[in-house]
Amino acid sequence: xxxxxxxxxxxxxxxxxxxxxxxxxxxxxxxxxxxxxxxxxxxxxxxxxxxxxxxxxxxxxxxxxxxxxxxxxxxxxxxxxxxxxxxxxxxxxxxxxxxxxxxxxxx
Amino acid sequence: xxxxxxxxxxxxxxxxxxxxxxxxxxxxxxxxxxxxxxxxxxxxxxxxxxxxxxxxxxxxxxxxxxxxxxxxxxxxxxxxxxxxxxxxxxxxxxxxxxxxxxxxxxxxxxxxxxxxxxxxxxxxxxxxxxxxxxxxxxxxxxxxxxxxxxxxxxxxxxxxxxxxxxxxxxxxxxxxxxxxxxxxxxxxxxxxxxxxxxxxxxxxxxxxxxxxxxxxxxxxxxxxxxxxxxxxxxxxxxxxxxxxxxxxxxxxxxxxxxxxxxxxxxxxxxxxxxxxxxxxxxxxxxxxxxxxxxxxxxxx
Numbered sequence: 558x559x560x561x562x563x564x565x566x567x568x569x570x571x572x573x574x575x576x577x578x579x580x581x582x583x584x585x586x587x588x589x590x591x592x593x594x595x596x597x598x599x600x601x602x603x604x605x606x607x608x609x610x611x612x613x614x615x616x617x618x619x620x621x622x623x624x625x626x627x628x629x630x631x632x633x634x635x636x637x638x639x640x641x642x643x644x645x646x647x648x649x650x651x652x653x654x655x656x657x658x659x660x661x662x663x664x
Numbered sequence: 665x666x667x668x669x670x671x672x673x674x675x676x677x678x679x680x681x682x683x684x685x686x687x688x689x690x691x692x693x694x695x696x697x698x699x700x701x702x703x704x705x706x707x708x709x710x711x712x713x714x715x716x717x718x719x720x721x722x723x724x725x726x727x728x729x730x731x732x733x734x735x736x737x738x739x740x741x742x743x744x745x746x747x748x749x750x751x752x753x754x755x756x757x758x759x760x761x762x763x764x765x766x767x768x769x770x771x772x773x774x775x776x777x778x779x780x781x782x783x784x785x786x787x788x789x790x791x792x793x794x795x796x797x798x799x800x801x802x803x804x805x806x807x808x809x810x811x812x813x814x815x816x817x818x819x820x821x822x823x824x825x826x827x828x829x830x831x832x833x834x835x836x837x838x839x840x841x842x843x844x845x846x847x848x849x850x851x852x853x854x855x856x857x858x859x860x861x862x863x864x865x866x867x868x869x870x871x872x873x874x875x876x877x878x879x880x881x882x883x884x885x886x887x888x889x890x891x892x893x894x895x896x897x898x899x900x901x902x903x904x905x906x907x908x909x910x911x912x913x914x915x916x917x918x919x920x921x922x923x924x925x926x927x928x929x930x931x932x933x934x935x936x937x938x939x940x941x942x943x944x945x946x947x948x949x950x951x952x953x954x955x956x957x958x959x960x961x962x963x964x
Contacts, residue, residue, distance in 0.1 A: 585709075585710075614717025616717050616911060
């Protein structure tokens with residue numbers, strides 16, 4: 558098993574800095590969804606990770622902790638994530654994306 | 665080399681992979697995207713085999729977003745880490761032999777101008793410090809002397825990262841590497857000064873810990889290269905393997921190096937300033953023109 562980044566929606570949707578989307582070295586990996594936060598009554602949307610693309614470098618953790626000072630991202634073993642976004646379940650919209658969260662570990 | 669080259673032939677849409685369909689329907693082609701929109705549109709860069717946490721990958725990702733017309737751009741690269749990612753994008757990529765990339769780009773740029781006339785087709789060279797400053801130095805300098813109109817971007821990781829860690833001309837003095845155990849004895853090459861002397865119309869140094877600045881610098885460099893003359897960007901993109909930087913400390917290292925030897929520097933020729941202001945509405949050069957003390961030499 559290996560580590561992937563996991564973003565806490567409660568903290569992220571309250572801040573909306575989007576820094577992690579700009580500092581992730583991998584393309585199409587940290588994405589932004591309006592629905593993730595606003596549907597739960599938060600002010601903003603939230604960033605989330607397409608875990609099948611995440612290489613586990615933890616740069617987003619440093620950026621969230623030290624630049625944004627939000628402490629919303631943690632590295633978690635992929636089999637301990639109850640639900641996560643996979644690229645095949647992500648739909649792109651005009652200004653946001655939508656993800657159907659599923660178990661990242663199959664079988 | 666146009667907006668249509670990525671689109672599906674009728675009836676083939678259902679056979680294309682999801683990533684490709686997303687790229688056609690929600691990619692940056694034919695519309696303006698910025699770094700502040702990252703995470704909400706499909707990027708042209710796809711999965712690639714570069715190391716986890718590589719700052720060069722981040723820079724390439726930002727560069728692909730910053731291209732003013734990605735659908736009318738061709739990238740040229742050479743041996744080195746960078747081409748592993750640059751070639752995995754929905755932008756045509758030409759691989760030059762080691763050191764040949766600026767020669768290849770010269771021919772490509774001239775050919776595109778003959779074929780397409782005034783319609784802008786951008787050629788962007790992205791090569792490492794070895795390909796640009798050591799093995800390719802002759803072709804790089806001569807493309808500048810000839811005023812070839814394309815952008816050269818150096819992905820400076822200050823080492824030959826692909827071949828086990830030999831020192832390059834861009835390695836900092838005193839740096840100890842696997843294949844340079846006694847430390848480098850000579851100073852880091854001043855490629856910025858060489859670029860200015862050789863006649864580049866736009867020269868800038870940048871570190872990827874400031875995504876908006878990377879975007880702005882690349883946009884200006886590509887626009888200047890369309891009509892005015894060669895442009896050169898030197899980007900610090902650390903090698904976290906050869907310099908043993910923990911992946912989560914890569915941006916901390918970038919900040920330290922920016923303060924040490926990679927302060928942001930931008931040189932814009934008077935002709936390029938006028939062109940950017942009049943053609944593309946850049947206001948930042950108007951104020952500088954009004955203040956006589958802020959001349960170009962003062963900035964460098």
